[in-house]
Amino acid sequence: MNPIYQPTIDRYPTALRVLHWVRAVLVLGLLWAGWYMTGLNDEVPSKYELYYPWHKSFGLLTLLLVLTQIALRWQAASIPQPLATLASYERILSRLTQRLMYGLVLIVPLMGYSMSSTYTMSDGVFFFGVNLPELLPKNDDWFAVFQWLHKVLAYTLLALIVLHVVGALKHRFYDRDPRNDVLRRML
Template structure:
């Protein structure tokens, strides 16, 4: 297993950058998550408006498709991460800051898995039985979440509550994550943000 950190350096000389693939995973998932938060917030209100309902149904399908993309990309990112150690945190960071940084990353990984999984389970339990057809290409299978005696509406409501609570938690964590990155960039000037930017000096290609 390759556990060597990325060998590139930032143009400002702040030490090793994340690899090109890690950067691609990070920003692709980040953009998708922001889009999912925005679309989820919009469509839950629009679906009850007769004038916007048809568009809302289309947005629901895209929301489900991109949610599955986040799930699959996160699994791929975790698999790749197992063999590639990230660059070390800046030496000036206190133990509590290091703990917070690691805890936030673990929570982000967990949420980008749990939120789409709960959404998938919610759709699978729905008494409407609507199919999920990612980008109109093929029908995605439902999860076997219903037992013989289960009430589909009750099971769906439970998964929906979990999906919404964790989605709001993810949104809050994203805000904290961005705030921490900006603090490192504008207050600490330690180059931490620059290591994950898709432009700049010397990202490793592995």
Template sequence: MSTTVLNSPDRYTTVAVTLHWLIAVLIIGQIAGGLYMHNLPATTWKFELYQWHKSFGITVLLLSLARLGWRLTHKAPALPEGMKSWEKLAARFTHVAFYFLIIAVPLAGWLMVSASPYDLPTVLFKLIPWPHVPGIPQDAALEGIFKEVHEYMAFAIIALLVLHIGAALKHHFINRDGVLARMIPLLNKKG
């Protein structure tokens, strides 16, 4: 079978790689956009940016759920045998934390919008009306709680990104164990 369907011992599937990089690019864009628009004055430009932020956030949520489903049904390539046990534990923790956060951050944003007393609609990419989370009361205090959770988890993603990128570069340039090549198909396995 092709690597589109099954992971090989050395590589992730094409589906896993595509979802990884698509979600990564979207999350980096969401973080940059969120930091940029956070302190903007209330204008139509800021409203427009928030609509795009919500659209891409829901996209991240849906893609992340698909990625989690794919990961649960397709075994990941084994970690290199030479890794220390604490490194393997750190890698597993980081991946579990990423899966949690890439779902929880957009979900917290959706809950925040749903709780807002302003009751602003969400229209994904100016085309698809998106409902509020059912059963969430519109309450400024509740909106504030979801906003704080959304922001703190976004900063946690930033910290994990730095850790993840650093570890990937260490594996490629120092360990030369082919770990980074599993997610970058055209990369030379041994750096």
């Protein structure tokens, strides 16, 4: 066996793989919906009757899923470590990107919740028909800050997702060493 290559667990546990792909679909859907709905004219009824309530509900669902995913990672007996066959800068970049994405998938929905809580014209934070308590006082100045953070951090998350996908595809299709295929660990 190659002394540089250290055997790793081949795949993530099933629950983490399922949550990863469900979360990926939800986050991409939320990014698209956020971009689309904010571009709609305010007079379009579906903007506030359909898109905003569903965006809030799925945003909070995504937050709950990532909290579940983090809890499962902490209690997992073992999860795959970065591949030893990757260059050290790739292992560092992979870990950094993963941690930043986890952080942003927590922070972006919290900024959205904070927006809905503080906006004076908001009719609340809905979670699939249940009106959740607004934990922050109404304040349009704070709303503007949370709105800016929500937008900038969502675009930052999108950039990291692109980096994550490009990296996985690079390792799968471009690298000469087939052991670098990190995608197989999530399939």
